[in-house]
Amino acid sequence: MIDFHCHLDLYPDPEAAIEAAAAAGSYVLSVTNTPSAFLGTARLALGRSRIRTALGLHPALAHKRWGELDRFDALLKTTRYVGEVGLDGSVELREHQAVQLEVLAHILRSCVRVGGRIISLHTRRAAGSTLDMLSSHGEVGIPVLHWFSGSATELRQAIGLGCWFSVGPPMLHSGRGRDLVALMPRDCVLTETDGPFGTDRRRPLQPGEVSAALSGLSMVWGEPEDEVSARLRENLRRLVQAVDTKDS
Numbered sequence: 005m006i007d008f009h010c011h012l013d014l015y016p017d018p019e020a021a022i023e024a025a026a027a028a029g030s031y032v033l034s035v036t037n038t039p040s041a042f043l044g045t046a047r048l049a050l051g052r053s054r055i056r057t058a059l060g061l062h063p064a065l066a067h068k069r070w071g072e073l074d075r076f077d078a079l080l081k082t083t084r085y086v087g088e089v090g091l092d093g094s095v096e097l098r099e100h101q102a103v104q105l106e107v108l109a110h111i112l113r114s115c116v117r118v119g120g121r122i123i124s125l126h127t128r129r130a131a132g133s134t135l136d137m138l139s140s141h142g143e144v145g146i147p148v149l150h151w152f153s154g155s156a157t158e159l160r161q162a163i164g165l166g167c168w169f170s171v172g173p174p175m176l177h178s179g180r181g182r183d184l185v186a187l188m189p190r191d192c193v194l195t196e197t198d199g200p201f202g203t204d205r206r207r208p209l210q211p212g213e214v215s216a217a218l219s220g221l222s223m224v225w226g227e228p229e230d231e232v233s234a235r236l237r238e239n240l241r242r243l244v245q246a247v248d249t250k251d252s
């Protein structure tokens with residue numbers, strides 16, 4: 005199983021969650037919400053060859069944690085993965101829009117400078133402005149839009165910018181989510197849980213628990229689940245290889 009956006013450090017028992025994901029052989033992108041959470045979260049993945057830890061600064065925390073951007077830059081040299089970063093245009097965060105934009109601009113400039121990063125992006129109610137930021141910053145690396153919920157027009161714009169997408173069970177349970185997934189190029193899609201925030205019937209998804217997303221993709225794509233799984237593994241291989249070669 006591939007879980008390209010999961011908050012391992014935010015489960016009640018992170019060790020147990022990781023143990024279960026590792027036992028299942030899942031590939032996990034372990035995203036973080038603040039630079040100060042990065043090292044401790046990366047330590048959880050020590051010795052786990054299928055877990056990668058991403059360096060993040062969540063847009064909902066941008067106004068509280070922008071002071072950690074220097075730390076972000078220092079840590080960016082140690083990982084090829086960035087996330088969770090992005091913009092959130094929810095009403096309750098609207099007063100912090102300016103600082104969100106500044107924080108994301110800083111992060112994207114840093115990504116351009118180091119090159120070869122894979123970026124897991126949050127775009128809730130802010131798909132258009134996130135895409136504007138991506139297009140104005142140039143070679144930021146490879147953006148992976150997580151749980152995309154923008155419009156079909158914005159989705160086409162994202163595809164034009166070379167974005168990838170990580171989709172999870174909640175997205176595939178909704179008709180609107182499935183319509184968006186149907187528009188995504190199949191070779192730019194990965195699965196995710198967004199656990200423990202992503203849920204299935206109110207129960208937090210466990211790391212790597214993407215089987216409902218696989219059956220959803222199988223339905224949307226009209227492909228048997230084993231072919232969907234093989235395609236996603238091939239996608240992951242290609243994505244990682246794309247930044248490996250840029251890194252040399």
Ligand code: MN
Nearest residue numbers: 009088198201
């Ligand atoms: Mn998340």
